[in-house]
Amino acid sequence: MRFDTLAVRGGYGEPSALANEGAICEPAYLSPAQHFASSEHMRQALSGEADGWIYTRIDNPTVRQLETTIAALEAYGGGFTATATVFSSGMAALFMAATALVADDPARPKPNIVLPAACYGGSFMLFRERFQQDRGIELRWIQDSLDLGEWERAIDGNTRFALCEVPCNPLLRMTDIPALARITSAHDVPLMVDATLSSPAVMRPLVLGADIVVHSVSKSMSASGLSIAGAVVSRPGICCPHPRQEMRADFAGFLKRGPQRDTGVILSPFNALQSLADLRSLRSRMQIMGRSAQRLAEVLAAHPAVAETYYPGLPGMPGHEIARRDMVLVDSEMEPGGQENCFGYLMSVRMRGGIPAARAFLDGLQIFWRANDLGRIKSTATIPSISTHSQLSEAEKKLGGIPGDLVRLSVGCEHEDDIIADAVQALDRVRKVAA
Numbered sequence: 001m002r003f004d005t006l007a008v009r010g011g012y013g014e015p016s017a018l019a020n021e022g023a024i025c026e027p028a029y030l031s032p033a034q035h036f037a038s039s040e041h042m043r044q045a046l047s048g049e050a051d052g053w054i055y056t057r058i059d060n061p062t063v064r065q066l067e068t069t070i071a072a073l074e075a076y077g078g079g080f081t082a083t084a085t086v087f088s089s090g091m092a093a094l095f096m097a098a099t100a101l102v103a104d105d106p107a108r109p110k111p112n113i114v115l116p117a118a119c120y121g122g123s124f125m126l127f128r129e130r131f132q133q134d135r136g137i138e139l140r141w142i143q144d145s146l147d148l149g150e151w152e153r154a155i156d157g158n159t160r161f162a163l164c165e166v167p168c169n170p171l172l173r174m175t176d177i178p179a180l181a182r183i184t185s186a187h188d189v190p191l192m193v194d195a196t197l198s199s200p201a202v203m204r205p206l207v208l209g210a211d212i213v214v215h216s217v218s219k220s221m222s223a224s225g226l227s228i229a230g231a232v233v234s235r236p237g238i239c240c241p242h243p244r245q246e247m248r249a250d251f252a253g254f255l256k257r258g259p260q261r262d263t264g265v266i267l268s269p270f271n272a273l274q275s276l277a278d279l280r281s282l283r284s285r286m287q288i289m290g291r292s293a294q295r296l297a298e299v300l301a302a303h304p305a306v307a308e309t310y311y312p313g314l315p316g317m318p319g320h321e322i323a324r325r326d327m328v329l330v331d332s333e334m335e336p337g338g339q340e341n342c343f344g345y346l347m348s349v350r351m352r353g354g355i356p357a358a359r360a361f362l363d364g365l366q367i368f369w370r371a372n373d374l375g376r377i378k379s380t381a382t383i384p385s386i387s388t389h390s391q392l393s394e395a396e397k398k399l400g401g402i403p404g405d406l407v408r409l410s411v412g413c414e415h416e417d418d419i420i421a422d423a424v425q426a427l428d429r430v431r432k433v434a435a
C-alpha cells in the first residue's frame with residue numbers, strides 16, 4: 001500500500017470493521033477496562049500470553065490504531081517494521097524516551113547527552129532543568145548541527161544518546177541524519193530525531209538510519225488543533241549498549257509495557273481518535289502547506305524590511321542541499337510532475353528594524369494568528385524570544401541562536417495568496433512606521 005492508503009486505512013481493515021458493527025471508521029473505545037471471558041482469559045491477557053488491552057492506562061484499542069498507523073508511516077519504504085507508542089504530549093514522549101536511555105548503568109557512571117543548542121525552547125528547558133539540574137547529567141551542546149566533526153568530538157562511550165531536531169525549531173537548521181547515524185552507530189549510541197517539523201510525509205529518519213523518532217503529534221499530524229499528543233517510534237534493534245535486551249529489541253514497545261504503564265503518561269482514546277482523523281490527510285496537507293511556505297519564504301527573503309530568512313527550501317540556507325536530498329514529499333516520484341521537495345511549513349525571519357520591527361510585524365498580521373503553535377491548518381506567528389524560548393536566560397538564548405528580532409511563521413492551509421498578502425501588508429506597515 002502507498003503512504004496515503006496506509007494513512008487512511010491505518011490498521012483498521014474489514015475484520016476490524018466487522019467486529020465493530022461494520023463501522024468503517026475506528027470507534028472510540030472510551031471504556032477504561034476490558035471484560036474477560038473467564039479467569040483463564042484474564043490470566044493469559046495479563047501475562048502477555050494472549051492479546052488484550054486490559055486497562056486504558058496499559059493499552060486501548062483506539063490508541064493502538066493511532067500507534068499502528070504512525071509506526072507504518074514512519075517505516076514506509078524502509079523494509080522493516082517499526083513500533084510506536086503515543087503519549088499525552090510531545091514533551092512527554094521526549095521525556096519518557098530520554099529517561100529510559102539515561103537509566104542507571106554501573107558500567108557507564110558519567111552519562112552525557114549530545115544535542116544541538118538550537119532546538120525547541122521546551123526541549124532546551126527539559127534537558128537543562130530535568131536532566132542536567134535535577135539529575136546531574138552532562139549536556140554537550142552542539143553549536144552547528146551541520147558540522148559532523150563537532151558531533152564526532154562530543155560523542156564518547158558515556159553518551160547515552162544523541163538528539164537532533166530536523167529541521168529545528170525555530171531556526172530550521174538541518175542535520176545530515178545518515179552521516180550522523182554512521183557516527184553514533186560506530187559508538188553504539190542511539191540516534192534520536194525529533195522529526196516534528198518534517199513529519200513522515202516528508203522525511204522518515206528511521207529509514208535514513210536513526211534509531212528512534214520523537215514527534216509532537218500535536219502539530220501537522222493533528223493539524224485541526226483538536227488534540228495534543230506525542231509519539232516515540234523505534235526501529236527493531238536500536239544501537240544501545242543498555243543491558244536490557246527487551247529495551248534494545250523494541251524500544252517504543254518497551255516504553256509502553258514498562259515506563260508508560262508505571263507512570264500513566266498516556267494519551268486519551270478520544271484524543272487518539274482526533275489525531276487519527278487528521279493523520280489520514282497528512283501528505284496532502286503537507287504538500288499544500290509546503291508549497292505555500294516555499295512561496296512565502298521567497299517573498300519574505302526579497303522584502304526590504306527583512307534582514308534574513310530561514311527556510312530549508314531557500315538555496316542560500318546552510319543545509320539546503322541536505323534538505324533537497326532528505327525532504328521529499330513521499331510518493332511524489334510516482335506523480336506526473338516527478339519528485340517534489342517539500343521543505344515544510346515553518347520559517348523564521350530577522351527584521352532589519354530589530355526588536356521594534358519584529359513586534360510591529362507580528363502586531364500587523366491579520367490572517368496569521370499570534371499564537372505559540374505551529375503545523376496547524378491555521379497560519380500562526382510568534383516571536384520565540386518572548387514566547388517559546390522566554391524561559392531561557394539571555395546567555396542561553398545566545399547559545400541557541402534566538403535573537404529578539406526573530407519572528408517565526410507557520411503556514412497553514414488558507415489560500416496562499418491570502419497568506420502572502422497578509423505577511424506583505426504587515427511588513428509594508430513596518431516600513432511605513434520606520435520611515
Ligand SMILES: Cc1ncc(COP(=O)(O)O)c(C=O)c1O
Pocket residue numbers: 089090091092120122123165169194196197215216217218228229230
Ligand atoms: C520540535 C518540537 N518538539 C517537541 C515539541 C513539544 O510538543 P508538545 O507541545 O506536543 O508537548 C514542540 C512543540 O512546539 C516542538 O516544536
